[in-house]
Amino acid sequence: MTDYADIARHFASDFAEATMTVRREDGLYRHIDFSAPKSMNHLTVVTWPYNLLVAGSHGSFHFERYGKDTEDMFGWLRGSRPNPDGWASKLLNGRNSVEEYDRGRMVARINERVADAVEDDWAPEGLQAAVREDVLGSHLLDTKDTAFQLVSEFEHGKQYRAECSCGLTGDEGSYTTASSWKLFTHKPDGKKHQVTIRQTAGFDFDDFTEWDVDKLSYHFVYQCHAAVWAIGQYDAARQAVTA
Numbered sequence: 001m002t003d004y005a006d007i008a009r010h011f012a013s014d015f016a017e018a019t020m021t022v023r024r025e026d027g028l029y030r031h032i033d034f035s036a037p038k039s040m041n042h043l044t045v046v047t048w049p050y051n052l053l054v055a056g057s058h059g060s061f062h063f064e065r066y067g068k069d070t071e072d073m074f075g076w077l078r079g080s081r082p083n084p085d086g087w088a089s090k091l092l093n094g095r096n097s098v099e100e101y102d103r104g105r106m107v108a109r110i111n112e113r114v115a116d117a118v119e120d121d122w123a124p125e126g127l128q129a130a131v132r133e134d135v136l137g138s139h140l141l142d143t144k145d146t147a148f149q150l151v152s153e154f155e156h157g158k159q160y161r162a163e164c165s166c167g168l169t170g171d172e173g174s175y176t177t178a179s180s181w182k183l184f185t186h187k188p189d190g191k192k193h194q195v196t197i198r199q200t201a202g203f204d205f206d207d208f209t210e211w212d213v214d215k216l217s218y219h220f221v222y223q224c225h226a227a228v229w230a231i232g233q234y235d236a237a238r239q240a241v242t243a
Contacts, residue, residue: 004084004221011225014039020233028072032234045230047073054227058219062092074231082224084216098220101144106213110135110151110205117203124157124203131156144213151205158202165194 015036023031034043034056043056052063052073063073070076088095114131117123135154140146160177162170179197 004082007218007221008082008225011222011229014041015043015226015229018043018233020237022234022237030074030234032230034230034233043226043230045227045234052076052227054223054230056223056226058222058226061098061220061223063087063090064092065090074234077228078231078235080228082221082228084221084224087224088216088220098217099214100217101147102213102215103141103147105215106141106144106147106211107136109208109211109213113205113207114203122203124201127156127203147213148208151208155202155204158199158204160197160199162195162197166192 015034017038018034018036018041021033021035023033025031028047028049030045030047032045034045036042041057043054046053046055049071050064050066050073054061054063065073065076088098091097110131114123114128117127131154135141135150138150140150162179
């Protein structure tokens with residue numbers, strides 16, 4: 001996963017030589033363009049009360065934030081460090097609009113879950129090899145939907161016990177065969193023979209619905225760095241004019 005420091009360096013390199021053009025400056029209504037011909041990148045920043053639009057070569061992102069100190073959105077970001085994780089919630093289209101599946105995070109969650117089972121000494125024999133072959137080696141991990149389907153269907157070394165109220169038990173390798181024991185080998189018969197089935201061993205990814213396997217998109221993080229930089233460039237130019 002490309003981290004934020006890498007993206008910051010990419011932006012700094014792209015806009016190392018850039019020019020600024022103020023298209024409009026009417027109080028809180030601004031339209032400012034930046035051009036970086038060598039890297040063939042451009043950036044546009046537009047503001048109006050409680051709103052900030054950052055657009056250009058790396059996409060368009062509309063921030064909207066109503067508060068006592070955000071009528072001028074330049075004031076909201078001025079002098080701050082880029083904070084993509086915090087700012088994503090201020091997007092007009094919401095955080096989900098800038099999240100994308102991260103295969104690396106999915107692999108990390110899988111490995112963590114298996115490592116926990118091994119460390120806690122309840123992993124069935126051959127679990128790590130089975131996960132490597134059947135899960136980590138699968139192309140289905142390349143997309144979010146198929147990846148979650150893959151982990152939801154994986155199981156290894158499961159054992160089930162059918163237990164009758166009369167004291168007899170049957171150990172089976174699947175829920176289906178345990179059910180067969182209940183129905184055919186030892187038929188339940190009213191109160192005298194009541195059979196229940198429980199899992200006694202085995203591994204599956206039973207907590208996968210809680211996994212966070214998304215990351216903020218490269219382009220959104222890039223434009224967060226661009227916004228802070230652009231405001232700094234604008235302020236510096238205004239101060240130079242005043243001086």
